[in-house]
Amino acid sequence: MGVVTSGGEETGNDTTATSPAGRDGEPAGDKAADGRANEKKADAEAEPEAAKDEPAEKSQAEQFKDFVTKNGTPQEKEAARHVTKVQGADEQNDFLDSAEVYTDYTGGLMGPHQADGKLLASAFADWKDSENGLVTIYDADGEILSNGNF
Numbered sequence: 001m002g003v004v005t006s007g008g009e010e011t012g013n014d015t016t017a018t019s020p021a022g023r024d025g026e027p028a029g030d031k032a033a034d035g036r037a038n039e040k041k042a043d044a045e046a047e048p049e050a051a052k053d054e055p056a057e058k059s060q061a062e063q064f065k066d067f068v069t070k071n072g073t074p075q076e077k078e079a080a081r082h083v084t085k086v087q088g089a090d091e092q093n094d095f096l097d098s099a100e101v102y103t104d105y106t107g108g109l110m111g112p113h114q115a116d117g118k119l120l121a122s123a124f125a126d127w128k129d130s131e132n133g134l135v136t137i138y139d140a141d142g143e144i145l146s147n148g149n150f
Contacts, residue, residue: 060086064101067127076123079103079116084140089128097133099124099150108143118145125150 058066061083068080088099101120105113117137124135125148133150 060089064089064124064127067092068123071126072123073095073119076119079119080123082116083120089124092128092130092133094131094133097130097150099133099135100130101135101137101141103137103145105139105145106141107145108139109145111139111145114145117144118148120149121146121150124148 052113064086065080065083068076072080082103082105083101084104085102087097087102088097091097101124103113103120104115105111105116107113117139120137121135128135130150134147135150137145138148139145
């Protein structure tokens with residue numbers, strides 16, 4: 001039972017690297033490996049293009065504006081143009097739901113845009129429904145413009 005080593009010389013008996021040759025004389029095993037590598041490369045190149053084709057998920061503010069544009073009154077549509085951010089609209093459990101709508105209005109609760117805040121609260125209630133929700137509308141300085149149930 002003796003084991004003979006080749007000492008690093010090729011013997012030509014290795015069938016994994018020199019399996020039957022293809023038409024151009026290269027081992028078929030190498031072609032298969034090259035084919036898999038090319039497939040992986042093609043897949044990697046195709047992924048960014050596929051990502052470009054898929055629309056990115058819209059922000060809550062964009063979703064709200066889209067809803068108001070399709071379903072709102074002319075006054076609500078005008079007020080919705082001033083929305084900059086919406087938070088909490090996607091996290092509802094019908095138990096003390098809370099959402100915030102931020103705008104670029106100024107003046108707070110006693111300012112000239114309180115009525116616009118009420119319009120936005122009403123439009124939000126049309127957009128989202130909760131058994132116990134409260135939406136608060138804020139101005140650009142973070143002061144409350146209005147609030148309402150939804």
